Amino acid sequence: MSTEPENKAENTPANPEGEAITAEEAQEQQIDLNLIFPDEERDLNALFPDEESRQLLKHITKNKKDLNTLKERFKEENNLEEEEEEDSEETETDNASD
Numbered sequence: 629m630s631t632e633p634e635n636k637a638e639n640t641p642a643n644p645e646g647e648a649i650t651a652e653e654a655q656e657q658q659i660d661l662n663l664i665f666p667d668e669e670r671d672l673n674a675l676f677p678d679e680e681s682r683q684l685l686k687h688i689t690k691n692k693k694d695l696n697t698l699k700e701r702f703k704e705e706n707n708l709e710e711e712e713e714e715d716s717e718e719t720e721t722d723n724a725s726d
Contacts, residue, residue: 659686 659682661672676682 659683661685664689 658679661676661682662668664686665672672685673682676685
């Protein structure tokens with residue numbers, strides 16, 4: 629038997645600030661894939677039990693949403709630029725005919 633105290637901090641997860649988190653906080657941080665993918669019929673949490681896979685899937689989903697948002701924004705900006713060019717061409721044509 630060892631009389632040295634156990635170092636529990638090594639096995640305790642830490643938050644970004646490096647502070648140990650409680651089991652309750654760790655439970656809150658767990659990712660529920662069934663909430664992220666509600667249309668899926670299978671239990672995704674059972675298919676992906678490790679936290680790294682869950683985080684990866686969550687990040688991929690977020691990135692996909694961000695890309696779609698950017699895509700829509702670029703479309704809108706491109707349409708606005710085309711409309712401005714058309715307007716300026718019409719104005720030049722009107723001025724030339726005067």
